[in-house]
Amino acid sequence: MSRPQALDDGTMQSVSPVTAPVLAVKDFSLTFKAGAETNLVESVSFSVSPGKTLCIVGESGCGKSVTSLALMGLLPSPPARIVSGTAEFNGRNLFAMPERARADLRGNEMAMIFQEPMTSLNPAFTVGQQIAEGIMRHRDVSKGEARAEALKMLEWVRIPAPEKRLDAYPHQLSGGMRQRVMIAMALANRPKLLIADEPTTALDVTIQAQILALVRQIQAETGTAMILITHDLGVVAEVADDVAVMYAGRIVESGPVEAIFGDPQHPYTIGLFGSVPSLGRRQGRLATIKGAVPPLDLMPKGCRFAPRCPLADSRCHDEVPPTVPFGDGHSAACWYAPIEQTMEARQ
Amino acid sequence: MSAATAEAPILEARGLVKRFGGRRGLFESSPTVHAVNDVSLQIRRGETFAIVGESGCGKSTLGRLLLRLIEPSEGDVLYEGQSITSLPSRDMRRLRRDLQIIFQDPFASLNPRMTVGDIIAEPIRLHGLARGAAVRARVSELLGIVGLRPEYADRYPHEFSGGQRQRIGIARALAGEPKLIIGDEPVSALDVSIQAQVINLLEDLKERFGLTLVIVAHDLAVIRHMSDRVAVMYLGEIVEMSPVDPLYEKPLHPYTQALLRAIPAPDPKDRVAPQLLQGDVPNPTDLPTGCRFHTRCPHVQPRCAQEHPALEDAGGGRLVACHFWREIGEAEPGIGADDSADTALSRRLEVYRTFQARREAEPSTPDINQQGGQT
Structure with a gap:
């Protein structure tokens, strides 16, 4: 390098x-x-x-x-x-x-993550929906595939009990967890x-x-x-x-x-x-x-x-x-x- | 700085407990948040306690309890040996002169509709410390003390930067000639260069007016720099209390050790993969049994989940609440005492300081002062 x-x-x-x-x-x-x-x-x-x-x-x-x-x-x-x-x-x-x-x-x-994950996550959608949305916007995949990919992303950023978190809303997560979700979304x-x-x-x-x-x-x-x-x-x-x-x-x-x-x-x-x-x-x-x-x-x-x-x-x-x-x-x-x-x- | 003396503490907390919520309504009950649990401490005259x-x-919450800005659920606070938790509000108001607080967000704590002069004059008038023209003179003096220009008295808080607003908050706290000031994250909202200015200002004021400082903060470097003694809290309890140097050089409680380990290494040469604390802080409405740290502790034993450890004397003025601190403490290196190596940075800082001192000695430096005379 x-x-x-x-x-x-x-x-x-x-x-x-x-x-x-x-x-x-x-x-x-x-x-x-x-x-x-x-x-x-x-x-x-x-x-x-x-x-x-x-x-x-x-x-x-x-x-x-x-x-x-x-x-x-x-x-x-x-x-x-x-x-x-x-x-x-x-x-x-x-x-x-x-x-x-x-x-x-x-x-x-190119993707970006911000300081305050709470203000950059949509409070009205689940974590899984928000990650899947970004995947479907840029890739030709079905809803189910996008959701499976979202789950993989949550595992990758080491969120405990990722299946459960997929259907959680941002306010149900701690600050550190929200930042992990942001990273998962950015890297999807x-x-x-x-x-x-x-x-x-x-x-x-x-x-x-x-x-x-x-x-x-x-x-x-x-x-x-x-x-x-x-x-x-x-x-x-x-x-x-x-x-x-x-x-x-x-x-x-x-x-x-x-x-x-x-x-x-x-x-x-x-x-x-x-x-x-x-x-x-x-x-x-x-x-x-x-x-x-x-x-x-x-x-x-x-x-x-x-x-x-x-x-x-x-x-x-x-x-x-x-x-x-x-x-x-x-x-x-x-x-x-x-x-x-x-x-x-x-x- | 201040050695342990037999002198009575200036401020003392005895078994303070604060619970929030827990009310039962017709259809639902709000969960009880255990914010502070059985905290006892003594603050010595003239020290900086973090x-x-x-x-x-x-x-x-503990900082506010110490000033009785909120009422404790249980326990007592003694100022100069006298209980303040049961004091009638008239007597309490008189005491407020002695006990002041500086807040984290200097904008939220200054009334936007009042001029800076009125904000600082309020405690002077309230306590009848001066009248008429003398009030204005005192405001000018206080602005000068915190490094602001006297003519700023006619301006409003929104016209100032964060650092300047924090100086205004400090001037207001000083107006009643306090004996003790609690700073609740007093520098954490400020930029690094401004933070250093405010830290130096607080230290100068402490020296000049013989203040006792209580600093509530999360920044471990700021605390090491400013304080004489430190109390480490986890989930509403003090887990370790110690003079500052031994705490950093040989932390006893596993939580203190984890905190110190989590600080990014200040030098890129020292990058190592540290052993990190896993998981999040548990919910204060649903506390773990036994030791509150046992769910995240790398040294956890069966006993920790059952038995709540009491603060015990570890010698040298140190207290620690852990069943196994003797066994654990030996294995944990702290942060070294020697930080004074001769480096390019230290030599250049020397040059920087020399030129800065020389510049200050010059009679007129209009450029430096154009931004409000912050020193």
């Missing part, structure tokens, strides 16, 4: 000709307001290969969820408008496809790409561990590529192959998970790690990132993190930083990368 |  490699223009691409990425997003920008000066998502590029997990990390409003919804074709347009970019999925540009073709992909070749048509938006955030820690283990196991069995969107660095450490850190609509740092955790370069990534309390003995006060994400109409024209960055100077405020590659697919968008050399020079 | 557990374990 190949690692995505950062090219000079900052885009990530698989270097091996054997495993082409399932999805390659290039220079994707999105706005919600016609004629707005700043884009909600700005010039985002990433790719994900079969059997691999890309984690997109960031805090509320960084654009991670909007990006995934745009990829699924679930953003209402207007108001949302894709300003630039392509998303190559199996050799076809998603953003150029007609809506009918995209509807055929959704829930079939063996998607090539699974997008999971904060799939374990609403769950307790022991249930979260069960779901993460399940996801990992299923991925190993099927080779599904996955984009996992999360704010939780612990979840990233647990499941990611590659990581893209987003801040205020831009990717500020990306690379293999070992590089992001072992050699973080962007001041935002560093501040984010410092904000998370460690599980070991207390190490004094937490490092913090001052202030909050600027609203879109006050977005600085240079680096968007500059107002909160302890290292920022006037150039950071005025000019968009370049994406600096460090090799092995690791890169950061910062005027001061690589950070150590620059800091030695300034101290 | 109550941890998963959804439905009764931790929030």
